[in-house]
Each structure stands twice: as structure tokens, then as C-alpha cells.
Amino acid sequence: NAGVTQTPKFQVLKTGQSMTLQCAQDMNHEYMSWYRQDPGMGLRLIHYSVGAGITDQGEVPNGYNVSRSTTEDFPLRLLSAAPSQTSVYFCASRINNAGNTIYFGEGSWLTVV
Amino acid sequence: DAKTTQPNSMESNEEEPVHLPCNHSTISGTDYIHWYRQLPSQGPEYVIHGLTSNVNNRMASLAIAEDRKSSTLILHRATLRDAAVYYCILRRGQLFSGGYNKLIFGAGTRLAVHP
Numbered sequence: 001n002a003g004v005t006q007t008p009k010f011q012v013l014k015t016g017q018s019m020t021l022q023c024a025q026d027m028n029h030e031y032m033s034w035y036r037q038d039p040g041m042g043l044r045l046i047h048y049s050v051g052a053g054i055t056d057q058g059e060v061p062n063g064y065n066v067s068r069s070t071t072e073d074f075p076l077r078l079l080s081a082a083p084s085q086t087s088v089y090f091c092a093s094r095i096n097n098a099g100n101t102i103y104f105g106e107g108s109w110l111t112v113v
Numbered sequence: 114d115a116k117t118t119q120p121n122s123m124e125s126n127e128e129e130p131v132h133l134p135c136n137h138s139t140i141s142g143t144d145y146i147h148w149y150r151q152l153p154s155q156g157p158e159y160v161i162h163g164l165t166s167n168v169n170n171r172m173a174s175l176a177i178a179e180d181r182k183s184s185t186l187i188l189h190r191a192t193l194r195d196a197a198v199y200y201c202i203l204r205r206g207q208l209f210s211g212g213y214n215k216l217i218f219g220a221g222t223r224l225a226v227h228p
Contacts, residue, residue, distance in 0.1 A: 004156075035218075040220065041220055042200060042218030042219050042220050042221055043157070043216075043218040044218070045215055045216075045217075048215070058215065090156045090157070092156070100145065100147070100159075100162050100204075101159045102149075102157075102159065102216065103159075104156030104157050104158065105156055106155060106156055107154070107155070107156050
């Protein structure tokens with residue numbers, strides 16, 4: 001079991017560029033989500049998915065898109081990167097609505113210049 | 114959503130017990146109390162959770178006040194590897210049907226462990 005795998009680990013973007021952060025889990029979890037963490041702060045929910053084909057917005061969805069075509073993958077797309085999106089991004093998954101343990105990836109450090 | 118309040122930072126010496134407090138005065142009857150910790154440059158990891166009764170696992174113990182308005186995470190013997198940010202989080206329980214039980218992370222408590 002690899003758990004939750006995120007790529008890339010580090011990325012530098014120019015303002016206005018687009019990119020996709022990849023997230024994959026091999027635990028057959030229904031629920032997946034993306035968080036961002038700014039310096040000295042807790043995590044904020046960007047988007048989440050309760051199953052393949054179903055996604056919804058979290059606290060801070062603006063500037064990001066997601067899709068869930070398979071159970072395993074949940075990519076996060078930055079449409080037009082802005083310096084305010086400089087952050088650490090964490091993907092997470094849990095088995096289903098009853099699952100109490102959330103598994104996080106190791107994070108993707110994104111800098112927008 | 115109910116919120117939690119934690120001290121910004123705490124310090125401990127190695128091999129001593131650590132009691133990390135959390136206030137959640139607006140907790141509802143179906144909210145579970147979760148603790149996660151985040152080691153430097155890593156994603157958060159699950160520590161423990163509970164509803165009403167005290168809980169123990171290999172990592173820690175969770176003591177929940179009788180009125181559930183506060184809880185304490187107990188590390189019985191702190192090690193240097195326990196230095197992390199500890200998050201106390203409320204999560205709506207299984208009685209909440211449909212949708213996603215969001216975890217709302219606060220700033221957490223940064224625990225420093227001294228040799």
C-alpha cells in the first residue's frame with residue numbers, strides 16, 4: 001500500500017500559468033479531498049469528492065478545479081496561477097462517510113512568482 | 114460548524130507526560146473529537162478520536178470532559194519525535210446523513226520537546 005501519493009512535490013509557476021497537482025490513493029477510498037496550508041495556519045478545504053463522478057466545493061474553491069473520473073485519482077487544477085495560491089497543498093482520503101481516519105499525502109509545495 | 118480553541122504553543126521535556134488541552138464549548142451531541150498531528154514538512158496524521166468516553170491507543174490517550182466542552186490529549190512519555198503541531202478538530206458524526214463530514218482545522222498547538 002502506497003497510501004496517498006501526490007505529485008509533484010515542488011513546483012514553481014509563473015503568474016497566469018496553469019498546472020495540475022496529481023493525487024492518487026490505492027486504498028479504494030470513496031472520499032478524497034484537497035487542502036491548502038499557508039504559513040503558520042491550519043489546513044483549509046478546497047474541494048472534495050464523495051465518490052467517482054461527484055465533486056463539491058470546500059471553504060476556498062476559487063481558482064481551482066477538480067474532477068473524479070476514477071476512485072483512485074483526484075487531480076487539482078490551477079486554472080490561472082496567482083501569487084495568492086503560493087501554498088502547500090495536501091491531498092487526503094478516507095474510506096467513506098463512516099470512516100474516522102483520514103490519510104494525508106506528503107504535500108506539494110507550490111510557489112507562484 | 115463548532116470551533117475549537119487550543120494554546121498556540123507548549124513545551125515539554127523528553128520522557129515527561131504532556132497534556133494538550135482543547136476547548137470546544139459549542140460542540141453538538143453528534144460531534145466526534147479528533148486529534149491529528151503534523152510533523153515538520155509532512156502531512157497531518159491521525160492520532161486519536163472519541164465521542165464521550167476516554168480513549169486509549171498506542172500513540173496517546175484522550176480524556177473528554179463529562180460535559181464534552183473540553184478535552185485533553187495525553188502523551189504519556191514525550192519523545193523528540195513527538196515535536197509537532199497538534200490539531201484538535203470536531204467532526205460531525207455518522208448520524209449526519211449524506212455529504213461530506215468536513216474537518217475544520219484551526220492553527221493547532223505547536224509542541225516543543227526538549228532533551
